Amino acid sequence: MPKWQQQRSFWTWGYLSDEPSEAERRTAAERISQRFGRAVEPPPIPALADIELRKPRLRVPDRLDGWVNTDHVERVTHTHGGHPLELLAGLRGEFPEPPDAVAHPRTEDELEATLAWCDEAGHVAIPYGGGTTVVWGVNVPPECESAVTIDLDHLGGVLELDETSRAARIGAGMLGPDLEDALRPHGLTLRHYPQSFPWSTVGGWVATRSGGHYATNHTHIDDFVESIRMLTPRGWWESRRLPGSGAGPSPDRLVMGSEGTLxxxxxCWLRLQQRPRFRATAAVVFPDWKAGYEATRHIVQAKLWPANLRLLDPAEAEQGAGLDGTRSLLIIGFESGAVPQGAFILEAVAIARSHGGEIDDDAIRIDDGSGKATGRDGAAGAWRDAFIGVNAGLTNGLGLLADTFETAITWDRWPDFDAEVRARVGRALKEVLGDGTRLSCRFTHVYPDGPAPYYSFSGMAKLGGEVAQWQEIKAAATEAVVAAGGTVTHHHAVGRMHRPGYDRQRPELFADVLRAAKRSVDPGGILNPGVLFDP
Ligand SMILES: Cc1cc2nc3c(=O)[nH]c(=O)nc-3n(C[C@H](O)[C@H](O)[C@H](O)COP(=O)(O)OP(=O)(O)OC[C@H]3O[C@@H](n4cnc5c(N)ncnc54)[C@H](O)[C@@H]3O)c2cc1C
Structure with a gap:
């Protein structure tokens, strides 16, 4: 069954088929009990039918009832996004702000009718892709009087393929795996793999400016966007398909990252590429964190453009790849559909070695044209398996407070930035969660002028006190990142969660420009109010 037809889970990432078994939850509970010396049990999972929801505060007009409904399961599964606290609320049966109705328009005409109804009746309209937002991007604002979630799941598919220019017109509701399945027979691929790839959509990626697996060069979805078609309450907005254009400010740039507010x-027309045939991978170990990031800087500044250049600090290299906790690990990967990659990986490894990196020659994997994946064994493979296999349902409800925050900063400020962020967040973790906390960092993306560090933290919360404890730590993290000059997000988007940092970081006049743009296309202010900026 294609992914889009599967029912989403309300307490873990993904679908019902992604939910861990009772036995797996018990094993996870034992591991946590051992780590923190506190006995924990997986809590029961509420039955969907028992979840209490506020009654719908609107009536769906008859003319829309073929695709707009107030069904209980639909309203439950569209209440929360993918942040761990939302999954926890789901597990606890807490759904205080469900959408009053959920729309699944099957055609542009049905979407037009839905948006026109919301605009006329003053219902808040929330565009919804895969619901994997981790920044509170799809929630019903508590202060609104009624809200309709517009799920794009029926508006997917590869609608047109231009093999000459290597681009495709793709329906916004298409999920990552369904897209790659459709492109594979043509020998083509988008190769945009956010970690949420199985559950997130093309429209969601563009709306949030998602970051994929390319660590350098084309890091964000932006780099693949040729043109965008979007419906606003004032009518259609469609840009011209072009490989590049210098004609004034780009209309696509205003849409990318607009997070459903416009x-x-x-x-979208997205740029595709040949499926990779030539691959090369190396996992290089460094004596410490500094040697690792200095090598990474020199590799990216040599403009070799590896597809993967993922640096793990000693803590992360220990947890994810089984290193000893003192050394950092740099996973370097090259790939191409047309050009052998051996020379590039050898050049990158030579730079890494000149900064203290260690790797045996026979551990460098070069595949010249078979199309087989490299980097599935050793430390790189161990880390990959841990990254892909992440399942929030395993630890949900056990008191483990685990989250991430990500940013970007220029190289000149990086070492001080890292020290400052670790000091402030480390202090907050200790004050709020006590002993046994973890704070680690990896680079998800790297630019010639700076890295995009991704911090992970975890510790044991008071059962029932998770939200307040998380808020304290998150506030410290946001303050540390923004005060030290970083961006409040490199790719997780702003949503409602990152507003305090975003409001400080963007020029105030730009906020006026955004508000003016919104007034032009959404005069009633119905689209996702409170996300990104106040209308
Ligand atoms: C486990 C996990 C891992 C993740 N890893 C990554 C990662 O590696 N890189 C990354 O960038 N992000 C990551 N994320 C965050 C999230 O997956 C991305 O923000 C993703 O782009 C959201 O896509 P979606 O289809 O799920 O959108 P949704 O969550 O449904 O929506 C996100 C926002 O976009 C708006 N929106 C959605 N569709 C449309 C549309 N068609 N038109 C207008 N607005 C729309 C929504 O209103 C909302 O504000 C991760 C999330 C999880 C849970």
Whole structure:
């Protein structure tokens, strides 16, 4: 069954089929009990039918009832996004702000009718892709009187393929795996793999400016966007398909990252590429963190453009790849559909070695054209398995407070930035969660002028006190990142969660420009109010 037809879980990432078994939850509970010396048990999971929801505060007009409904399961599964606290609320049966109705328009006409109804009746309209937002991007604002979630799941598909220019017109509701399945027979691929790839959509990626697996060069979805089609309450917005253009400010740039506040993206032309045949991978170990990041800087500044250049600090290299906790690990990967990659990986490894990196020659994997994956064994493979296999349902409800925050900073400020962030967040973790906390960092993306560090933290919360404890730690993290000059997010988006940092970081006049743009396309202010900026 294609992914889009599967029912989403309300307490873990993904679908019902992604939910861990009772036995797996028990094993996870034992591991946590051992780590923190506190006995924990997986809590029961409420039955969907028993979840209490506020009654719908609107009536769906008859003319829309073929695709708009107030069904209980639909409202439950569209209440929360993918942040761990939302999954926890789901597990506890807490759904205080469900959408009053959920729309699944099957055609552009049905979408037009839905948005027109919301605009006329003053219902808040929330565009919804895969619901994997981790920044509170799809929630019903508590202060609104009624809200309709518009799920784009029926507006997917590869609608047109231009093999000459290597681009495709793709429906916004298409999920990552369904897209790659459709492109594979043509020998083509988008190769945009956010960690949420199985559950997130093309429209969601563009609306949030998601970051994929390319660590250098084309890091964000932006780099693949040729043109966008979007419905606003004032009508259609469609840009011209072009490989590049210098004609004034780019209309696509205003849409990318607009997070559902300006319109509903229905289609995009995205740039594709040949499926990779030539691959090369190396996992290089460094004596410490500093040697690792200095090597990374020199590799990215040599403009070799590896597809993967993922540096793990000693803590992360220990947890994810089984190193000894003192050394850092740099996973370097090259890939191409047309050009052998051996020379590039050898050059990158030579730079890494000149900064103290260690790797045996026979551990460098070069595949010249078979199309087989490299980097599935050793430390790189161990880390990959841990990264892909992440399942929030395993530890949900056990008191483990685990989250991430990500940013970007220029190299000149990086070492001080890292020290400052670790000091402030480390202090907050200790004060709020006591002993046994972890704070680690990896680079998810790297630019010639700076890295995109991704911090993970965890510790044991008071059962029932998770939200307040998380808020304290998150506030410290946001303050540390923004005060030290970083961006409040490199790719997780702003949503409602990152507003305090975003409001400080963007020029105030730009906020006026955004508000003016919103007034032009959404005069009633119905689209995702409170996300990104106040209308
Ligand atoms: C486990 C996990 C891992 C993640 N890893 C990554 C990662 O590696 N890189 C990354 O960038 N992000 C990551 N994320 C965050 C999230 O997956 C991305 O923000 C993703 O782009 C959201 O896509 P979605 O289809 O799920 O959108 P949703 O969550 O449904 O929506 C996100 C926002 O976009 C708006 N929106 C959605 N569709 C449309 C549309 N068609 N038109 C207009 N607005 C729309 C929504 O209103 C909302 O504000 C991760 C999340 C999880 C849970």
């Amino acid at each position: 319109g509903v993206i229905t289609e």
